[in-house]
Amino acid sequence: MNTALTTGPVSSWWIERKLRSQAATLDRLRIDRQLEEALVHGPDALHLAEAFGMADKTAIRYADSARALLEQAAEQPPQ
Secondary structure (H helix, E strand, O other): OOOOOOOOOOOHHHHHHHHOOOOOOHHHHHHHHHHHHHHHHOOOHHHHHHHHOOOHHHHHHHHHHHHHHHHHHHHOOOO
């Protein structure tokens, strides 16, 4: 039986080993998390830049993508 020896974060090696057979990568998970944040809290570039420490231009790009997804969802008729 394996147990944790500490309460610190796991290493990137451990995560990559667990994800090796998956279609997901650390970059894809990070991008998905940032876009999800933009969708949940609204397409606010300032919030994204502060929450993730990303550059202004990157935050604006994510906010624009979230805004487009939200507008596209609003245009779809309910099913």
